[in-house]
Amino acid sequence: MKSDELFALLRRRGVLWPSAEIYGGAQGLYDYGPLGAALKRRVEEAWAAWFVGLSHDYYLIQPAEILPEAVVRASGHLENFTDPEITCENCHTAFRAETILEKVRPEGVDGLLPTQIAEIVNSHHLKCPNCGSPALSVPRAFNLMFALDFGVSGKERAYLAPETAQGSYLSFARMWDVGRRALPLGVAVIGKAYRNEIAPRQVLFRMRSFTQAELQIFFDPAHFLVPFERARDEKLPVLRVPRREAGQESPEWVGAAELVASGLPEFYVYHLVHVFRFFRDVLRYPAERIRLFEKSDQERAFYNRIQFDVEVHLESLNGFKELGAVHYRGDYDLGRHSEGSGRDLSVTPTGGSKLLPHVLELTFGVDRNVWGLADTHLAKDGERTVWRLPPYLAPVPVGVFPLIAKEQAPYALALADTLAAAGVRTQYDDAGTIGKRYARMDEAGTPYCLTVDGPTVADGPEHDTVTLRDRDSKAQERVRAADLVARLRPALEPPRPARS
């Protein structure tokens, strides 16, 4: 489905819509409706079950979403987000002011006001590096962070967190103390991040307020032992730099052991395997649509030593899109915060020697995956539209209908209440014909529908049995009402990784 068509469908069904619609909308902001909010929450639950479940030493925390200025200064966000940009009025290419002034001012532009930069551009008659035109714009400082007045004095500044990772780094010292004082130590966060994007686009793909799910693993690079045997036999669809440079865009399937043999650390490949399994086995993206895209030295941020993006081919957006990534960030983060805060964040594990832990970051865009799940799992099947979500991700896992509202409504309502009380979320519906109700639930991604009919309420062998209808096969089966909870509940639990 094309992006427009998919978004129209999601709007119509109340999955999501633009924020502040009645005022004409606000770029880059979206609201989730009932189905969307439920789906997003289930994705988050499945993510936490899988990744926090990877180790006894991985924990979920919830840090603040506002960062004091000192934090973003130390992390590098302040300087990197305020680079002034100059645009060529002729060919419309944008450049960093630093690039344009490179030759005449090799010391850089830090500390200069936009007007001062403009003066230098004018006095040296600088031209566009692309087309040679002298029509260069006045420098514009764009800061992707939302700045806030913090406190009542008006003197302190703070920023909305541009990523959730900083909250984990800030919490490291405390986590060390409350934890087992052992490495590796995993700190997971599912939270909001805010970026004042220049051009928000493609609905959930570039938003100004979005949700990230990230796991920061602090470890000793000399001793990061992982149960690699659980990953060794997996084959991964990787697209590595040499293959990319040879002009290939499709991945090749390479065994985990082979990746290690090529020089990637075991701990990295082990986690990459589990990230791949999450996308294939938990979110159930088709394996052939997934590729692990290695970023080259030039492409990745300077502090990332190894980076693979997890990309999924999305029809609505015409190509592979980044839905997650695995970054080996070295000791950059704790180093910067040690320096910035004046507090030494190095630790001494029991029986070990003092070190500044390194960080392996597993990062996911939650909103992007909600879109991805709509793109890959929601499709037309002849007349009907079916959202083939895994049952544990379905916003409403069970629909309950009376075949004839006038006759079986009380029984069906009571059944829905019983299931709800047992922790199975249901939707009761008696409007229109039975086929219409099935179609409605198919579109909402509901995997199971229960229909109460004549035999259910009549005396006879089928008393207290209902039909259980499967979304994907449309097959029906008679099931005793009393057995329903035991029957349905296992499918509604998200998978967890194997662990000793």
Next chain:
RNA sequence: GCGGGCAUAGUGUAGUCUGGUUAUCACAUAGGCUUGCCAAGCCUAUAACCCGGGUUCAAAUCCCGGUGCCCGCACCA
């Protein structure tokens, strides 16, 4: 940010070029009749010209500004 395109009920649309009747049609939604296990049929109801300004006797239609969306470029530490 730049360039191009677009904006009409909940959704998709006709009408805009060439200003003029009660703004078209389908689906969806609500109610009724009928049917009773995969979007059937009939009747009824609800519901729209993105916002602001201008031109005109008259604006969904023409002009200007704004906002939003789509595509391309740039950006995405």
